[in-house]
Amino acid sequence: MTRTIVVGAGMTGLATAWHLQEYGHEVEVLERIDVAAGSSWGNAGWLAPGKTIPLSNSSLWAYGPTALFDKHAALDVPVRVDPKLWRFCANFMAHATGRAWDKTMAGLTKADLAALAAFDELEAGGVDATTQEGPFIIGFENEKKAGGFLKEVEGAQRHGQEIPFERITLDDARVDAPMLTDKVGATYRMGGQRFIEPGPYCQAIADSIVERGGKVTTGVEVVEVRSTRKPAVKLATGEWLHADNVVLATGAWLPKLAKSLGVNTLIQAGRGYSFSVETEQPATCPVYLPDPKIACTPYQGRFRVAGTMEFRGPDEPFQPGRVASIIHTTKPFFRGIDWDDRQDEWVGSRPVTPDGLPLVGATKVPNVYTNGGHGMWGIILGPLSGKMLAKQIETGEVDETIKPFNPLRGPFGGL
Numbered sequence: 133m134t135r136t137i138v139v140g141a142g143m144t145g146l147a148t149a150w151h152l153q154e155y156g157h158e159v160e161v162l163e164r165i166d167v168a169a170g171s172s173w174g175n176a177g178w179l180a181p182g183k184t185i186p187l188s189n190s191s192l193w194a195y196g197p198t199a200l201f202d203k204h205a206a207l208d209v210p211v212r213v214d215p216k217l218w219r220f221c222a223n224f225m226a227h228a229t230g231r232a233w234d235k236t237m238a239g240l241t242k243a244d245l246a247a248l249a250a251f252d253e254l255e256a257g258g259v260d261a262t263t264q265e266g267p268f269i270i271g272f273e274n275e276k277k278a279g280g281f282l283k284e285v286e287g288a289q290r291h292g293q294e295i296p297f298e299r300i301t302l303d304d305a306r307v308d309a310p311m312l313t314d315k316v317g318a319t320y321r322m323g324g325q326r327f328i329e330p331g332p333y334c335q336a337i338a339d340s341i342v343e344r345g346g347k348v349t350t351g352v353e354v355v356e357v358r359s360t361r362k363p364a365v366k367l368a369t370g371e372w373l374h375a376d377n378v379v380l381a382t383g384a385w386l387p388k389l390a391k392s393l394g395v396n397t398l399i400q401a402g403r404g405y406s407f408s409v410e411t412e413q414p415a416t417c418p419v420y421l422p423d424p425k426i427a428c429t430p431y432q433g434r435f436r437v438a439g440t441m442e443f444r445g446p447d448e449p450f451q452p453g454r455v456a457s458i459i460h461t462t463k464p465f466f467r468g469i470d471w472d473d474r475q476d477e478w479v480g481s482r483p484v485t486p487d488g489l490p491l492v493g494a495t496k497v498p499n500v501y502t503n504g505g506h507g508m509w510g511i512i513l514g515p516l517s518g519k520m521l522a523k524q525i526e527t528g529e530v531d532e533t534i535k536p537f538n539p540l541r542g543p544f545g546g547l
């Protein structure tokens with residue numbers, strides 16, 4: 133039986149392991165902390181192909197410099213001597229053009245179109261979790277502020293997505309999102325999207341892997357990967373574990389193990405924060421405030437509020453000021469919320485690449501692969517990436533959906 137080790141128990145690693153079992157592999161997932169201990173826990177849980185678009189875009193040239201001097205801005209880049217960080221920022225900004233946006237969007241679209249079906253497949257195959265249909269309610273202070281967002285929706289449609297999208301009244305929006313205040317002057321409804329509770333969903337995949345005879349071992353850190361005749365991983369304890377294949381799915385920590393395997397596309401932790409609050413009247417669906425970049429989702433009977441893009445190291449301490457900024461920018465748009473009654477405060481690191489494309493496929497080292505670098509969209513794209521990487525490992529064939537995600541495309545991604 134083919135034995136495959138997957139390092140990292142986030143959405144991408146778990147989905148890969150699950151799909152390898154479909155091909156009959158004996159799988160072991162090795163995880164440093166616990167299932168969904170990285171970015172796959174406190175995120176917004178949006179399965180929104182219509183929003184699964186490049187992060188870098190031309191509006192950054194105006195937004196970036198103002199954000200640097202606004203302590204409440206969603207984008208937070210610490211001013212410090214950090215050549216790696218500034219190299220990443222320079223490359224990220226080099227992709228902030230209409231041409232680069234179109235190139236990345238073209239690379240994402242096939243995966244976007246197949247992403248939701250990959251969740252249906254997990255559930256049909258025994259993963260005990262469900263996705264929920266939207267709609268998504270989107271609010272702006274006024275119509276003028278909606279321009280950039282409308283352009284993004286139009287861009288995704290131009291690349292081949294059908295996105296039911298309409299302007300609605302505030303009263304109509306309040307049917308699903310009763311917390312919106314009168315400060316919300318322009319409201320839209322986006323259909324065709326879904327959402328999940330991401331932590332419990334990942335746990336359900338992990339449980340399914342174990343039920344089908346696989347292993348999910350937590351509390352073990354992999355410190356090195358090598359391949360001579362067969363690949364092997366070294367644990368922090370010094371023990372070596374051998375396998376026929378190794379998949380690295382270590383999120384924002386991917387470069388630590390993958391750089392020496394020829395995967396030299398830069399990955400920066402784009403740290404986001406979230407917490408949950410009670411609302412006087414519950415929302416039935418996700419709510420998005422694109423201007424302050426706040427993404428909210430119903431979660432365990434409460435309302436998860438998520439936001440910010442903080443370019444720090446993935447292991448740096450939680451910054452309480454970021455939560456204060458989320459509250460500061462969100463409060464005027466929401467009513468009936470006790471902001472002091474926060475639970476589940478969390479920071480997680482999106483694995484962001486300069487060109488906005490993931491790193492899914494073979495490394496330079498035989499039988500060692502990566503599945504990561506999904507940035508803002510590793511939850512929606514994780515199951516599809518896992519399915520297609522499993523197919524590549526088993527058959528050698530690189531599916532069209534992940535062809536643009538070649539992990540050996542170089543330090544600057546698509547440029």
Ligand SMILES: Cc1cc2nc3c(=O)[nH]c(=O)nc-3n(C[C@H](O)[C@H](O)[C@H](O)COP(=O)(O)OP(=O)(O)OC[C@H]3O[C@@H](n4cnc5c(N)ncnc54)[C@H](O)[C@@H]3O)c2cc1C
Binds near residue numbers: 171355509
């Ligand atoms: C605020 C916020 C909101 C978001 N909202 C959405 C959304 O709505 N929809 C969406 O699609 N995406 C969203 N994302 C992005 C999404 O969370 C990530 O893209 C995704 O979780 C990445 O999954 P992953 O499995 O690649 O990495 P992770 O979930 O970070 O998993 C990596 C795992 O590897 C483990 N690990 C690391 N190094 C080692 C090692 N050496 N040995 C063993 N284990 C190791 C870590 O402990 C971790 O558990 C959001 C992110 C944030 C921060």
